[in-house]
Amino acid sequence: MFKPYELFIGLRYMRAKRRNHFISFISLISVLGVAIGVTALITVLSVMNGFQKEITERTLGMATHATVLERNENLNNWQQIAAQVNSHPEIEGVAPYFRAEGMLVNERQVSGSVIRGILPDEEPKVSLIADKMIEGDFDGLQSGEFGIIIGKELSRALHVLTGDKVTLVAPQANVTPAGIMPRLKRFTVVGIFEIGMQEFDGALALIHLDDAQKLFRKTGPSGLRLKVTDLMRAPLISREVMSTIPGQYWILDWTQRHANLFHALKTEKIVMFIILTLIVAVAAFNIISTLMMTVTDKQADISILRTLGASPKSIMFIFMIQGTVIGLTGTLLGLVGGISLASNLESLVKSIEQILGIDLLPGDIYYISTLPSELNWNDVTIISVVAFLFSLLSTIYPARKAASTEPAEALRYE
Numbered sequence: 001m002f003k004p005y006e007l008f009i010g011l012r013y014m015r016a017k018r019r020n021h022f023i024s025f026i027s028l029i030s031v032l033g034v035a036i037g038v039t040a041l042i043t044v045l046s047v048m049n050g051f052q053k054e055i056t057e058r059t060l061g062m063a064t065h066a067t068v069l070e071r072n073e074n075l076n077n078w079q080q081i082a083a084q085v086n087s088h089p090e091i092e093g094v095a096p097y098f099r100a101e102g103m104l105v106n107e108r109q110v111s112g113s114v115i116r117g118i119l120p121d122e123e124p125k126v127s128l129i130a131d132k133m134i135e136g137d138f139d140g141l142q143s144g145e146f147g148i149i150i151g152k153e154l155s156r157a158l159h160v161l162t163g164d165k166v167t168l169v170a171p172q173a174n175v176t177p178a179g180i181m182p183r184l185k186r187f188t189v190v191g192i193f194e195i196g197m198q199e200f201d202g203a204l205a206l207i208h209l210d211d212a213q214k215l216f217r218k219t220g221p222s223g224l225r226l227k228v229t230d231l232m233r234a235p236l237i238s239r240e241v242m243s244t245i246p247g248q249y250w251i252l253d254w255t256q257r258h259a260n261l262f263h264a265l266k267t268e269k270i271v272m273f274i275i276l277t278l279i280v281a282v283a284a285f286n287i288i289s290t291l292m293m294t295v296t297d298k299q300a301d302i303s304i305l306r307t308l309g310a311s312p313k314s315i316m317f318i319f320m321i322q323g324t325v326i327g328l329t330g331t332l333l334g335l336v337g338g339i340s341l342a343s344n345l346e347s348l349v350k351s352i353e354q355i356l357g358i359d360l361l362p363g364d365i366y367y368i369s370t371l372p373s374e375l376n377w378n379d380v381t382i383i384s385v386v387a388f389l390f391s392l393l394s395t396i397y398p399a400r401k402a403a404s405t406e407p408a409e410a411l412r413y414e
Contacts, residue, residue, distance in 0.1 A: 009305075009318050026290045031330040033283030034387055038334020039341060041276045041383045042375075046342035048269045049379070050372030055265065056231070058197050059258060064126065065231060066238045067257075068224040071248040076220035084245055090229045090237050093125025096221035098212040103169040104150070104205060106158040113154065113205045115168070117212025117221065126227040129193055129206070136162040136191030143210040147190035153202035155192050164189050168205075170215055185215050226251075280387050283330065284394040287323050291398030295319065295405075302405045312403035319399040320392075327391020331384055339380065345373040 068075070068085060075081065075096065082094045098117030103110055120141045124130040130138040134152065141147050148166065150158075160166055170183040187207065195201055209221060228237045234253040242251045255262070295302070302315055341348070349371045353359060 007321060026286065026293065027326055030283060030286040030290050030326050031333065033286050034280060034327055034330025034391060035333035035337060037276070037279035037283050038331055038383055038387050039337040040279055041273065041387075042334070042338025042380055043341045043345065043373075044272055044276055045269065045379045045383070046338075046373045046375045047345065047371060048265075048272060049374035049376050052262075052265045052269070053374050054372050056262070058195055059199075059261070063254060063257065064225040065228045065234050066226040066241070066251055066253040068226065068241070068245070068249055068251055070223070071250070075223055078221050078224060081245060081249070082224055085224060085226060085241055088237065088241050088244070090233065091226055091241065092229055093227040095119065095122035095126045095225050096209060097123075097223065097225050098209055098216070098218065099222045100170070100212065100216050102171060104154070104158055105167040105169060106160050106164070109158045111154060111157045112203070113150075114203050115212065116204060116206050117209040118206055119209050123206075126225045129195070132193045132195055133191050134194050136189070138191060140190030141206065141208045143208050145208075146185060146187050146211050147208065148187035149191040149193060149206040150189060151201035151204050152192055152194040153198060154205065155189070157202065160189050162189055162192060168207075168215070172216065183215065277386060280390050284327075284390040287326050287391055287394040288398060290326065291319055291323050291395060292401065294322065295398050295402040298402075299405060302402055306405070315405070316399040316403040319402045320395040323395030323398070324392055327388055327394070331387045331391070334387065335380065335384060338383075339375065342373050342375045346371060 068081060078096045082096070085091055086094045096119060098115075100115045100117075102113055102115050104113050118141070120139055124138075129149075133149075136149065138149065141149060148168070150160075150166075155161065158166060165186050165188055168185050168187055170185070172183050193201075207215075213219065213221075226238075226241070228234050230237075231254070235255055238251040238253045242249065305315065306312075
C-alpha cells in the first residue's frame with residue numbers, strides 16, 4: 001500500500017531536526033501516553049482477574065458447584081442417587097448435606113447461624129473446609145457425640161474456643177407439660193475454620209449429619225452437593241446429570257445461586273476497561289496534536305512534494321505512517337511494562353510494604369489480604385488492538401489536512 005519514498009519520509013519526520021525539537025518532544029509525550037495507558041489497562045484488569053479468581057475459589061470452595069434436591073425435601077435414598085450421579089465422567093465428588101437455621105448461644109452471646117449437617121469422610125470431596133481448619137480437627141465430628149465446627153468470626157462473636165460448649169437452639173418447638181419449649185442441644189466446639197469470607201466465617205456451623213437429623217427430626221439429608229471438573233460447564237453438566245436420575249429431583253448449579261455476585265464482578269471489569277481506555281484516548285489526542293504541528297511545520301515540504309508529482313493520497317500516507325509508528329511504539333512499550341508489572345505485582349507490593357512498614361491490605365479489614373494478579377492473554381490482545389486502532393484513527397484528520405494543502409498557497413511566502 002505504501003511506496004518506498006512515503007515510508008522513508010514518514011519515518012524521517014520522526015527524527016528531530018534543529019528547528020523541530022519541540023515537535024519531537026511532543027511525539028515522545030504521545031508515545032509515553034499510549035504506553036502508560038496500555039500498562040495501566042493490563043495491570044488493572046489483571047488485578048481484577050486475580051480478585052475474581054480469589055472470590056470464585058473461596059466462594060465455590062465452601063459453597064457448591066451444583067446441588068441435587070428432591071421435591072419432598074428429604075433425600076432418603078441418597079446413597080443410590082449419589083452412585084448414579086458419581087458415574088458421570090465430569091463429576092469429581094458427591095456428598096450429602098443437611099441444611100437448617102438456628103441460633104448458637106454461649107452465656108449472653110447469641111448469634112444466628114446456618115447449620116450444615118455433613119459426613120466428615122465425604123465432605124472433603126466437594127469443599128475445601130478440611131484444609132481451612134485453624135484449630136481442632138475436622139475428623140472430630142463423630143456421630144452421636146454432638147460436636148460442632150464453627151467459623152473464626154462466629155467463634156469470636158460467641159467468645160468460644162475449641163473445647164468450649166455452645167447451645168444450639170433449633171427453630172422447631174417441643175410440646176411439654178410446661179408448654180411449648182424451644183428445642184435445645186448442647187454441642188462441643190471441636191474445630192474452628194477460616195475461609196476469608198464473612199458469609200462463611202461469621203455464620204456457618206458444621207455438625208455431623210446423624211446429629212443434625214436427630215436434632216431436627218429428619219429422616220434423610222436435604223440433598224447432595226456436587227463438585228464438577230469444569231466450573232464453566234456446571235450448568236450443562238447439571239442438566240446431563242438430571243436426565244440420568246429417575247424420580248422427582250431437580251438440580252441447582254452455582255450460576256443460579258451466585259449469579260448476582262459474578263455478574264457484578266463482570267460488569268465492574270467492563271466498566272473499568274471503559275474508564276481506563278480513556279487514558280489511551282487522551283494519548284490519541286496527543287498524537288493528533290503532534291501530527292497537526294508537524295503538518296503546519298512541513299507546509300513547504302508538502303508543497304514541494306506535490307509539485308514533484310506526489311498525490312494527495314501519498315501525502316496522507318506519509319503522515320499516517322508517522323502517527324502509526326508513534327502508536328505502535330507506545331503500544332509495544334505498554335505491553336512490555338504491563339506484562340512485567342502484572343506478572344510481578346504481588347512481590348512488588350510486598351516490597352513496598354516492607355520499605356514503608358505498612359500493610360496496604362490489612363487482613364482484619366479486607367477478606368483478601370494480598371493483591372492477586374491473573375494475567376489474561378485475551379485481555380492483553382484486546383487492549384493492544386484497541387490502543388493501536390485509537391492511534392491509527394487519530395492520524396486520519398491530520399493526514400487529510402496535509403493532503404488538502406495547496407502548493408501555490410503554501411509556497412507564496414517562501
